[in-house]
Every structure is written in structure tokens, then in C-alpha cells.
Amino acid sequence: MKTIFVAAVAATLTATGAFAQEDFPTGPVTIIVPYGTGGSTDSTARPLAIELERIWEQPVVIVNRPGAGSMIGTTEMTQADPDGHTLLINTAAISTAPAIQTDLQYDPEEDVTPISLLVTSPYILVGGANVESDDLSGFIEEAQDRPMFMGTAGPGSSSHFMSELVIEATDLPADIVHFSGGGEAYTNMMGGHSDTYISTTASVMPYVNDGRVKALSVLAPERFDLLPEIPSSGEAGVSGVDINGWVALFGPGGMDEELAQQINADFDEAMASDRMQDLLAENYALAGDLSPAEFREIYLRDIGIWQDLATSRGIGQ
Amino acid sequence: MLDRDYRDIVAGLGLTLAGVAAAAYAGSNYAMGTVSRMGPGMMPVALGVTLAAFGLMISVPALFRKGDTVVLKPRPLVVMSISIIGFALMIETVGIVPAVFFTTVFATFSETRVRLGAALILGAGMTFATWALFIVGLNLPIPAFDWPF
Amino acid sequence: MELLANLALGLETAVTPTNLLFCFAGVFLGTFVGVIPGVGPLAAISMLFPLTFYLDPTAALIMLAGIYYGTTYGGSTASILLNIPGATSSAVTCLDGHPMAKQGRAGVALFMTTIASFAGGSFGIIVLSLFSPLIAEYALTFGPAEYFSLMVLGLVAASTIANAAPSKGLAMVVLGMLVATVGTDSQSGVGRFTFGSMSLLEGFGISAMAMGLFGIGEILSSVGAKRIAKVDKSSAKLLNMLPTKDDWRRSWLPGLRGSSIGAFIGALPGTGPSIAVFMAYAVEKRTSKTPERFGNGAIEGLVAPETANNAADQTAFIPTLTLGIPGSATMALMLGALMIHGIQPGPTLIVDQPSLFWGLVMSFWIGNLLLLVLNLPLIGLWVRLLLIPYHFLYPAILVFLCIGAYSVRANPADVLVVLGFGFVGYAMRLADLPAAPLLLGFVLGPLVEAQFRRAMVLARGDFTAILERPIAGTVLVLSAIVLIWTLVSAVLRRRRGPNPTEEPSSDT
Numbered sequence: 018m019k020t021i022f023v024a025a026v027a028a029t030l031t032a033t034g035a036f037a038q039e040d041f042p043t044g045p046v047t048i049i050v051p052y053g054t055g056g057s058t059d060s061t062a063r064p065l066a067i068e069l070e071r072i073w074e075q076p077v078v079i080v081n082r083p084g085a086g087s088m089i090g091t092t093e094m095t096q097a098d099p100d101g102h103t104l105l106i107n108t109a110a111i112s113t114a115p116a117i118q119t120d121l122q123y124d125p126e127e128d129v130t131p132i133s134l135l136v137t138s139p140y141i142l143v144g145g146a147n148v149e150s151d152d153l154s155g156f157i158e159e160a161q162d163r164p165m166f167m168g169t170a171g172p173g174s175s176s177h178f179m180s181e182l183v184i185e186a187t188d189l190p191a192d193i194v195h196f197s198g199g200g201e202a203y204t205n206m207m208g209g210h211s212d213t214y215i216s217t218t219a220s221v222m223p224y225v226n227d228g229r230v231k232a233l234s235v236l237a238p239e240r241f242d243l244l245p246e247i248p249s250s251g252e253a254g255v256s257g258v259d260i261n262g263w264v265a266l267f268g269p270g271g272m273d274e275e276l277a278q279q280i281n282a283d284f285d286e287a288m289a290s291d292r293m294q295d296l297l298a299e300n301y302a303l304a305g306d307l308s309p310a311e312f313r314e315i316y317l318r319d320i321g322i323w324q325d326l327a328t329s330r331g332i333g334q
Numbered sequence: 335m336l337d338r339d340y341r342d343i344v345a346g347l348g349l350t351l352a353g354v355a356a357a358a359y360a361g362s363n364y365a366m367g368t369v370s371r372m373g374p375g376m377m378p379v380a381l382g383v384t385l386a387a388f389g390l391m392i393s394v395p396a397l398f399r400k401g402d403t404v405v406l407k408p409r410p411l412v413v414m415s416i417s418i419i420g421f422a423l424m425i426e427t428v429g430i431v432p433a434v435f436f437t438t439v440f441a442t443f444s445e446t447r448v449r450l451g452a453a454l455i456l457g458a459g460m461t462f463a464t465w466a467l468f469i470v471g472l473n474l475p476i477p478a479f480d481w482p483f
Numbered sequence: 484m485e486l487l488a489n490l491a492l493g494l495e496t497a498v499t500p501t502n503l504l505f506c507f508a509g510v511f512l513g514t515f516v517g518v519i520p521g522v523g524p525l526a527a528i529s530m531l532f533p534l535t536f537y538l539d540p541t542a543a544l545i546m547l548a549g550i551y552y553g554t555t556y557g558g559s560t561a562s563i564l565l566n567i568p569g570a571t572s573s574a575v576t577c578l579d580g581h582p583m584a585k586q587g588r589a590g591v592a593l594f595m596t597t598i599a600s601f602a603g604g605s606f607g608i609i610v611l612s613l614f615s616p617l618i619a620e621y622a623l624t625f626g627p628a629e630y631f632s633l634m635v636l637g638l639v640a641a642s643t644i645a646n647a648a649p650s651k652g653l654a655m656v657v658l659g660m661l662v663a664t665v666g667t668d669s670q671s672g673v674g675r676f677t678f679g680s681m682s683l684l685e686g687f688g689i690s691a692m693a694m695g696l697f698g699i700g701e702i703l704s705s706v707g708a709k710r711i712a713k714v715d716k717s718s719a720k721l722l723n724m725l726p727t728k729d730d731w732r733r734s735w736l737p738g739l740r741g742s743s744i745g746a747f748i749g750a751l752p753g754t755g756p757s758i759a760v761f762m763a764y765a766v767e768k769r770t771s772k773t774p775e776r777f778g779n780g781a782i783e784g785l786v787a788p789e790t791a792n793n794a795a796d797q798t799a800f801i802p803t804l805t806l807g808i809p810g811s812a813t814m815a816l817m818l819g820a821l822m823i824h825g826i827q828p829g830p831t832l833i834v835d836q837p838s839l840f841w842g843l844v845m846s847f848w849i850g851n852l853l854l855l856v857l858n859l860p861l862i863g864l865w866v867r868l869l870l871i872p873y874h875f876l877y878p879a880i881l882v883f884l885c886i887g888a889y890s891v892r893a894n895p896a897d898v899l900v901v902l903g904f905g906f907v908g909y910a911m912r913l914a915d916l917p918a919a920p921l922l923l924g925f926v927l928g929p930l931v932e933a934q935f936r937r938a939m940v941l942a943r944g945d946f947t948a949i950l951e952r953p954i955a956g957t958v959l960v961l962s963a964i965v966l967i968w969t970l971v972s973a974v975l976r977r978r979r980g981p982n983p984t985e986e987p988s989s990d991t
Contacts, residue, residue, distance in 0.1 A: 054532045056819060081529075084892075085667070085684040092681065117672055120679055166941060172672030194940050195670050197933060200815075204806065210626030210941060345914035349654055356661055356676075364673060370944025374668040374675055377932045381661045388654035404913050410706040411909070414699070414881070415902060421885040422898040434882050441878035444706045448874050456875055460882055468886060 045076040051090025068287035095128040099272035112319035116327040117173040128270035131316040133281040134305025136264040138218040143230040145206030153234035153253035164190040168202040168211035179215040186257040217262035219300035277309040339401025346393025357382025410444040417441040429479040496842025509546040513553015527554040545846040567698035571757035579784030590724030603790030604851040606742035607797025619805040627937035632958035634931040640765035659924025695904020703909040737783040741790035749795025756795035763791035
């Protein structure tokens with residue numbers, strides 16, 4: 018199938034004689050989602066695919082390739098041709114993986130072309146049943162008397178890295194407890210078995226709105242526009258924890274710059290649709306507004322931050 | 335009847351060996367950690383040692399009792415393996431239709447009861463059934479035919 | 484009376500022609516897809532999930548729920564008739580269901596399974612509609628220490644489910660736990676026994692293991708052996724499919740116990756139906772006056788796990804719907820279906836979307852009813868499957884096993900993993916080692932380890948702190964008593980002289 022497909026593309030290319038970008042896409046586009054069906058990344062990718070089919074007038078196929086903390090799907094993407102017909106939608110996991118996975122089967126700098134930041138939102142520190150304080154400075158004080166248990170969705174998850182980052186930045190007396198996924202981390206926090214969890218707005222806000230957990234702080238210098246009632250870590254005098262969560266689009270390494278530019282623009286158009294805007298509003302998230310080059314900088318910066326943190330905190334040793 | 339229960343002796347010793355090997359490998363490759371934060375090595379080592387102990391509990395008493403003979407049938411083992419390995423190799427290279435046909439027909443060679451004609455008919459029937467069910471019915475993304483060239 | 488009004492509202496939603504149609508479509512598809520070994524609820528729902536993407540949320544969930552029950556039921560059918568389970572829960576159904584089929588009572592086994600599914604499902608639905616919020620709150624008090632103690636009880640119970648010496652059962656539980664350590668360690672992220680392979684980081688799939696150990700193992704030991712006729716035409720007659728009075732008498736109490744165990748364990752996020760099923764089976768075998776009948780076609784050994792499974796399937800929706808936290812991978816998919824339609828499950832779901840919640844509850848019940856209506860007439864058809872000579876049947880089973888194994892992750896290497904476990908399964912049959920405890924050790928092992936290590940972090944390394952927790956302490960003491968009792972009674976029986984029922988049943 019793949020061979021036939023590649024042959025067809027090659028034939029088209031020879032016929033037109035040049036790599037004409039206006040012709041993209043020349044066939045069905047596959048978007049790899051390195052998580053299971055029905056997960057949060059999948060729920061972003063599927064409506065996007067519907068919008069893109071409208072824009073491109075070509076079938077857009079979502080392929081779920083879950084496993085190894087998104088690395089199975091990501092590795093598969095890096096092995097495809099950089100002609101834009103195989104893309105990947107991944108979360109910040111793609112930037113944390115190089116810090117913990119010792120046998121990564123691709124080069125995160127060479128084999129990946131960052132194309133577009135699709136969705137972005139800050140991380141929020143939430144506290145469970147046993148936490149008495151209502152903001153970050155109160156929480157840090159509370160932890161001096163009663164060392165905290167910071168729950169994560171698993172070793173190497175973004176909640177793990179962010180928790181380690183908070184511990185490092187604030188000298189917090191706290192222990193990390195790894196749960197199996199965010200769901201378990203939430204139930205244990207609600208039941209008072211662990212104390213905190215860190216995740217993006219889309220994940221924490223339903224529980225915050227239910228009143229089951231409380232939002233202690235947005236991890237950013239300033240308050241977040243969409244949730245102005247939550248205090249920021251900057252107000253508590255804490256710095257060095259302001260990294261945002263994201264969902265982004267990637268292609269295989271060595272993709273033509275103009276092609277990346279064009280795909281970036283097409284996705285911007287798709288993100289501007291009512292369907293996607295509604296989804297963003299529900300998730301208290303913003304659409305990304307970066308060129309491929311600007312996003313590449315963030316991607317590489319985040320990889321660097323996580324690698325340094327992994328070394329200094331002894332993660333994945 | 336054999337004068338010793340060799341079946342349990344071999345089974346028990348096999349388990350002991352597996353347990354010791356797993357514990358040794360885990361112990362030398364993974365950190366044991368502390369009591370409050372156990373490392374990845376703790377559990378495999380504990381399980382390996384326990385398995386080795388149970389293996390001895392199975393094999394030692396078997397030394398002192400009579401046992402049955404165990405018959406191994408090599409033909410189905412070999413034929414089935416080829417049949418399954420064939421499927422794994424063919425499904426993504428030449429597609430589900432040839433893979434199913436090959437697996438079905440070849441599997442019948444495990445026994446001498448099915449004549450070749452009947453086997454071919456069975457193979458054709460199974461091929462049609464799986465094509466109708468998985469490709470047409472469930473619309474699975476498996477190619478029906480595919481050519482590696 | 485509020486409940487009645489709610490149920491009426493639910494019924495109104497559920498019996499609209501469209502929803503009824505989707506419910507039927509789901510149950511129907513599920514039943515047939517579920518018969519294919521390896522295609523459990525998770526695989527079936529993942530496959531059919533995109534179909535429901537375009538439906539309205541109630542219809543989508545009703546259809547997915549229908550697929551869920553349908554596949555569970557279809558899995559039982561394949562387990563009873565051919566001894567090829569595709570999921571952990573149906574591996575327990577094999578233990579007594581398949582011997583019944585061998586005795587020419589396949590029709591009875593299928594009939595009782597259908598009834599047990601309906602009864603267990605109905606029980607679960609009653610619990611779901613009456614106690615959802617209450618149970619959700621109670622489940623929150625279960626932390627790592629509590630889960631750990633519950634899993635230990637499960638492991639101790641597991642070693643006794645097979646008709647083998649306790650040392651063999653326990654050895655297989657431990658082996659299963661050891662096999663389960665292959666893959667990424669949940670507490671450190673380190674890959675264990677992966678030898679640099681990326682696909683091993685995920686560990687072995689439970690369905691690959693069940694298919695290999697039971698399915699391929701069964702084929703390898705049956706092929707080339709002298710076969711006794713499994714059924715003759717007469718057993719496909721209606722009269723021979725009906726359970727006897729004795730069957731009914733033996734079944735109702737295990738059914739009730741199975742439902743209760745299933746409903747309780749299913750409601751805990753982080754356990755899931757498979758544990759409920761093993762527990763229900765172990766309890767029946769323990770409390771039975773004739774434990775030696777188990778594994779040889781005891782109807783109690785079929786009814787208890789089937790009711791437990793279906794009750795747990797229902798109550799597993801409790802944490803999903805009321806807390807927004809899925810108890811299993813299947814439930815995570817269901818949750819995804821809700822969220823894709825912009826519905827956020829949580830305590831407010833019942834209040835905000837009463838027609839959705841109660842419509843769902845009632846459609847669960849209608850789904851179970853449809854399952855009953857659809858499957859009772861089909862039993863005759865299924866039993867006729869056994870009239871096909873085995874030498875024509877086994878190549879077909881083999882193909883379905885291969886496709887089932889492949890379709891889970893679209894990875895040809897998974898087919899070879901199934902073959903590998905098939906060798907292990909065959910070797911274990913030759914060595915007379917029981918497969919079911921291995922499977923349970925495999926399922927519970929990672930949970931026991933993760934919860935224990937978490938509990939130790941939370942207790943700051945002090946084990947007595949775990950024992951001092953009321954629920955955890957009680958359950959751990961109970962486990963110790965059961966373990967001691969098992970060992971003591973085994974020694975006593977040996978002293979009393981060789982007991983013929985203790986001899987391994989010769990299957991080969």
C-alpha cells in the first residue's frame with residue numbers, strides 16, 4: 018500500500034517536473050496520534066481532521082499509535098518521507114522523552130520538523146482534600162510543617178517534570194508519588210491520599226469547577242487571561258516554573274521550509290474554525306500563533322530545560 | 335509408569351532456573367532502592383527468588399514418587415508454528431487474502447485427516463469469510479492484497 | 484419516587500426508535516465480533532469508535548455500551564465452545580464452561596451464561612441507579628494501601644482456582660507476576676527485561692497471553708490426539724439446552740454472590756471486571772462443599788464469574804460517570820466518547836444532564852434485555868458449530884487467533900508473541916501446570932507492585948502504618964488467614980492419605 022502510494026506520488030512529481038507546493042496535498046494525509054482513541058490528543062486531532070478535509074479536499078486519516086509514552090507513534094512518523102503526507106500531533110511528551118528515554122530511536126533535533134503550535138495553555142498546580150492553603154505562598158509555608166506528596170501521572174510525564182520543577186524552584190519539602198495516569202492521580206488527591214497534581218487547564222478545570230480540588234496557582238509570571246481568578250506563581254515570588262503545556266504538529270526531519278510554512282497556515286485556518294474555537298473555549302486553551310521557526314525554538318528550548326532538570330533532580334536514573 | 339515423577343522434576347527445576355536467572359539479571363541490572371522508595375529491581379528479584387523456591391517445592395517431592403510418561407507430538411508443533419509465522423510474515427507484505435489462505439491450508443497438514451482438495455476449499459472459504467468480515471464488514475485498515483514490488 | 488420519575492425519563496430517552504436501533508446494532512455487532520478470539524471489548528470499541536463520532540452523544544454512548552456487552556458475551560461463547568478466551572474474564576469462563584461443552588452440555592452452558600449475564604447486569608444496573616454518588620464517594624477512601632491489600636487477597640485466592648497442588652498454583656501466580664514485570668516500570672520509568680526493544684517497553688498484551696496460553700495451547704494439545712465426539716446432533720435440540728432443576732438450584736446462590744462481588748469490585752476505579760471474575764470464582768470454590776467438581780464442568784463455576792463480570796461491567800460506569808475517572812481502558816474510551824461530544828462527566832452530570840444519565844442507565848438495561856432476546860435463539864446455532872469436525876475447525880480458529888492478535892495493535896510481531904505463549908501453554912499442559920493462576924498473577928502483579936511501592940512512599944517506608952489503616956489492615960489479616968488455611972488444609976489432606984480428587988485431571 019505504502020509502496021504503491023509512494024510510487025504514485027513520485028509519478029505525479031515527475032509529471033509536473035517540480036516540487037510544486039500549491040499542489041499539496043497530492044493524496045490522503047495521515048496524521049499519527051501517538052495516544053489511544055478517545056484520549057485528549059485524539060479528541061483534538063479528530064475534529065481538526067474534519068476541518069482539514071474541507072480545506073485540502075483530500076482524505077485526512079487519523080492513525081492511533083499509542084505506546085512507550087508516545088514514542089512508538091513519534092518514531093513511526095520520523096521514518097516517513099518529509100513530503101507533508103505523514104504528520105504527527107503530539108503533546109509536550111515529545112520534549113520530555115529525550116530527557117528520560119535512553120534508547121530513543123530518532124534524533125529529536127534532526128529527525129523532527131516542528132511545524133505548528135496548535136493548542137497551548139499554562140500548567141496549573143491543584144491541591145486536594147488535605148491541603149489547607151489557597152495559594153502558592155501559603156502552600157509552600159504549609160509544606161514546611163507537613164511535607165507534601167505530589168502526585169504525578171507517571172514517571173516522565175509532564176506532571177512529573179513540572180512537579181520536580183516546582184520542587185527545585187521553591188525548595189519545597191515534598192515527595193513525588195507516581196500514579197498510573199491522571200485519573201488515578203485525581204482520585205488519590207480527592208481522597209486525601211496525595212496532596213497535589215499539576216496539569217494543563219483542560220485537564221484540571223473540570224475538577225476545579227466541581228469544587229473537588231482547588232487551583233493553587235497558575236505556573237506563569239502573570240495570571241492567565243482566560244482564568245483571571247487564579248493567582249499566578251509570579252505573584253508568590255516564584256520564578257523558573259513558567260513553561261506552558263501544548264499540543265503541536267510535527268513532520269519528519271528535513272521537511273522543505275515552504276511546505277512547513279504552508280501546512281502551518283492551513284492548520285491555522287483549521288484552528289480558526291468554529292468547531293476548533295468551541296473546543297478551545299471548553300478547554301480554557303488558546304490557539305498557537307507561531308511560525309515553524311519560532312515553534313522550533315520553543316521545542317528545542319523545552320527539550321534543553323527537561324534534560325537539565327533530569328540531570329539535576331536525578332530523573333530516570 | 336516411570337520410577338520417578340520426571341514431569342514434575344523437570345517442570346520444577348525449569349521454574350527454579352527461570353526464577354534464579356530473572357533474579358540474577360534484575361539484581362545486577364536494576365537498582366534495588368530503599369524501603370520507602372523501592373527501585374525497579376526489588377520486585378523482580380523478590381519474585382525470582384520466590385519462584386525458585388516454589389520450583390524446588392515442586393521438584394523435590396517428585397523425586398520420591400512414581401510418575402506418568404509425557405508424550406510430545408512434534409508434527410503439529412512444527413506445522414502450526416510455520417503456519418502462524420507465515421501469517422505474521424505475509425499479513426503486511428502480501429495482504430490478508432494470501433495470508434489467510436496459506437495459514438488455513440498449511441495448518442491442515444498437522445494431521446493427515448484432511449485431503450488437499452478439502453483443505454483448498456476450506457482455505458478459499460476462510461479467505462472469503464475473513465475478507466467479508468474484516469475488510470468489508472469491519473472496514474479494518476488491513477490491505478486485502480498487497481504486492482511487495 | 485424521584486427515582487421512578489428518573490427511570491421513566493430514562494426509559495423515554497432509551498426507547499426512541501433511533502436509540503433502540505443503535506442499541507441493537509451495538510449489541511448485535513458486539514456479539515459477533517466478540518466471538519473472534521482476541522477481540523475483546525477494548526479492541527471492538529476502538530475499531531468501531533470512529534463510527535459513533537457522528538452520532539449524538541446519547542446514541543453514541545448507547546451504541547458503544549451495546550458493543551461493550553455484546554463483545555463480553557461473545558467472548559464467553561467462544562470460551563465455552565472452543566476454549567479460546569480473548570480476555571482475562573473469559574479465561575475464567577473456560578475453566579468450567581468448556582468442560583461442560585465437552586460433556587455435551589454446551590447448550591446448557593450457553594443458556595446459563597445468557598441468563599447469568601442478564602441477572603448480573605440487572606443487579607449492576609440497580610446498584611448503579613441507586614447508589615452511584617454514594618459508591619463514588621466511598622471509592623475515594625481507597626488509597627494505595629487499600630488497593631494493595633485487596634490485590635493481595637486476590638492473589639491468595641488465585642492460587643486455589645486451579646485443580647493443582649497449592650505449590651503449583653502459587654508458582655504460576657508468581658511466574659505470571661514475573662512475566663508482567665517485562666516493560667516500563669510504573670514507578671521509575673525504567674524498562675525492565677526489554678533488552679533494548681521498544682515494543683517490549685509496552686510489556687506483553689493480556690489478550691496475546693490469553694490467546695496463546697489457552698487458544699494455541701488447546702489446539703496444539705488437541706490436534707493429533709484421539710478425540711471423543713464433543714456433541715452429537717441431539718444436544719442441539721431445545722430440550723437438551725435447557726438447564727435442569729438441579730442446575731437452577733445450584734446456580735441462584737452463586738449468581739447472587741457473584742453479582743455482589745462484581746458490583747463491589749467493579750465500582751472501584753483501578754480494579755476492573757477481570758479481578759471481580761477471579762474473586763467470584765475463588766469464593767465459590769472455597770465455599771463449595773464439593774470443590775473437586777470445579778474445573779470439571781461445575782455450573783457454579785460458570786454462573787458466579789459470569790454474573791460477577793456483567794455486574795462489574797455496569798458498576799465500572801460509576802467512577803467513569805460520577806467522578807469522570809475511568810476504571811479501565813475500555814471506560815477511558817467511553818469517557819473519550821462523552822468528552823468528544825462536549826460532555827464533561829462528573830458529580831454534576833446527573834443533575835445537569837438527567838436525560839443522558841438516566842437514558843444511559845435504562846439503555847444499559849435494554850441492552851442486556853436485547854442480549855437475552857438475541858442470544859437465546861442463537862444458542863442452537865452456536866452449538867451446531869461443534870458439529871463441525873475438529874480437523875476443519877482448528878485451522879479456522881487458528882486464522883481467527885492470528886487476525887485477532889494482529890488487529891489489536893496492527894503489529895505482526897504480536898502474532899509471534901501469541902505463538903510464543905502458545906508454546907508456553909503447551910509446555911505447561913505437558914507439565915501439568917495450571918494456566919489460570921498465571922494469567923491472574925499477570926493481571927494483578929503490576930497493580931500489586933505499583934500500589935505497594937506507592938503505599939510505602941506515602942507511609943514513608945513504615946509498613947506498620949499500612950497495617951494500621953482500618954480497611955487495609957483488616958483485608959491483609961484476612962489474606963493471611965486464607966493463606967494459612969490453604970496450606971494447613973493441604974497438609975491435612977495429604978496426611979489423611981491420597982485423595983483421588985486432588986490428582987490432576989488429565990486433559991491431554
